[in-house]
Amino acid sequence: NVATALAVVVGAFVVVIAAMKRQAEKSGSWLPGLPAPPAEFKRHFMLGHLKYFATAAPPRGGLPDILGGMSLVLGGDQAREGLTAFYFMRGKAISAIKGEHVRKLLGSTTFRRGVPMRMKHMDRVLGTESLTLVDHSRGTPVWKSHRKLVTRGFYSESLKQMVPAIDKVALQLIGSLKKRVDPLGPAGFEVDVMETMKMGTLDVIGHLAFGTDFGCSDNYNFSKLAESFQVLLEDLTYRTAGRNIFKPNLAFYSWPSERNRRNSDARNLLRGTLRDLISSRRKELASGDASSTRRLDALSMMLMARDGNPQESAAAAAGKPRAAVRQEKVDGMSEDALVDNLVTLLFAGFDTTSIALSFAIWLLWKNPEIHEKVRNEARRVLGGARSSLDDEAWPLANNGDVQQLAYTAATFKEVLRLYPSAPVTFRETVSPVELGDGLPVIPSGTKVYLPLILTHRSDMNFTEPMRFDPERFLVPRGSSTQINVEGAREVDEATIERRKKEMRWWMPFSAGRRDCIGQRFAMLEGTLLLARLVLAFDFEFPEGYDPDPIMTGPIITPSTPLRAHARAV
DSSP states (O other), X not given: OHHHHHHHHHHHHHHHHHHHHHHHHOOSOSXXXXXXXXXXXXXXXXXXXXXXXXXXXXXXXXXXXXXXXXXXXXXXXXXXXXXXXXXXTTEEEEEEOSHHHHHHHHHHOOOOOOOHHHHHHHHHHHOTTOTTTOOGGGOHHHHHHHHHHHGGGGOHHHHHHHHHHHHHXXXXXXXXXXXXXXXXXXXXXXXXXXXXXXXXXXXXXXXXXXXXXXXXXXXXXXXXXXXXXXXXXXXXXXXXXXXXXXXXXXXXXXXXXXXXXXHHHHHHHHHXXXXXXXXXXXXXXXXXXXXXXXXXXXXXXXXXXXXXXXXXXXXHHHTOOHHHHOOOOOOOOXXXXXXXXXXXXXXXXXXXXXXXXXXXXXXXXXXXXXXXXXXHHHHHHHTTSOSSTTOTTSOOOOHHHHHHOHHHHHHHHHHHHHSOSSOEEEEEXXXXXXXXXXXXXXXXXXXXXXXXXXXXXXXXXXXXXXXOXXXXXXXXXXXXXXXXXXXXXXXXXXXXXXXXXXXXXXXXXXXXXXXXXXXXXXXXXXXXXXXXXXXXXXXXXXXXXXXXXXXXXXXXXXXXXXXXXXXXO
């Protein structure tokens, strides 16, 4: 009868759970030759050691301290050569911190299988066809064709021609801030640094990705598109934070609730706006108008590649031989996939760079000598460019100017070393991987968890890793031992060789075939915006303030709001 059948099912369930618990209680490493996490972090029968990422360290800012927990579980003294064998939920996993191991693992596979509970929420924001989420389960050619198409928006010549647009955004943002700062005189204007940086980076990605000015910097306010994207990102953080990820009511977006309604409205507005942009840009390109075919924004380049349109006008505009950019039609990306990847470009260019710039402003306030070197370089390099949008007699900054901001670029790199916007990346081995040095072979099918923030902060990879020192990224060219950067310290050959080696372990944009396609753009944007802001303002934080990063979703943010008083220089 039904009661008997139900009793059998319940009994079987209890037996299975009991067996899983007994299996989990067995101590030791699943991979002989690599250590397990410290003994106090016993494997949970369902969550494995992942449980302790959210619970091992006290919460901060009302959110679980995943970075702190991760460091305790994977970065302890037990880790031989920075390697730990642990359980990622019920799957066998390893973590690697030593730079050479991280690079080898990233170079060995492009396969990345997400955690189902988290992937559901990431899919909701970025879309199932997002370049960052497509994996082997969808077929390798899908990922390759998507990457090939999205890369069209990041041609070197396109980026060079984008510099004046970035400089214009910087000057718009500075002008808006000065309108608020100047009337207050020495008292300054209290700025939410993170929100201010987001306005600038959103406008920049608007120009690069869509050839559109969102007007955030000029109005010192977010556009409706930006607000909708903010709603989605904040909702993603909430649904994936700590135990929230296990709450069934947060997993169903069709459930009638105020949170789900806001999410749906924001998603529809964002994607509807992008579809309208795609439609209008396609009409422009179809018209054959010369100005439209010379567009070098990502959307235009992707449409011309996807729809098979020739790019000869774009080649001429970029000053390149036609054969250098003439390309075959790239198949395999549907209209939905195109929207998904435009959302991904928004995410990558909006949130991540603004986070890095926010930490940069704080670090420069904390290190006045470095701040002064950045300002002096900016004054020297940008002194011949216009200082406001009203100075039309002077040109906007160009790519040559940015290339001269060597110390500022090194400073931005050092910020990304200590505070990589995406602090963790994942892979899964598709064949055995040999790390050498007598270490065990990593079997096929192993989850690879790479906490890049721990790699960047480990003395296995960097000298004095917690010291903020931009000059670790300054090396001479060729066989010279002279660093041709004003204000740089003199160094010997041994220091130069050490710096060259350590620079290989700098991986804020990941590495291997699945690295970030926008890393050159991010460096170019971050360097110029930072130079402009330091040249225009002093930012002062409360004495002793420390933003102390926490991990929210796939990125880090300050655990407390980054608020500072801005004073015009």
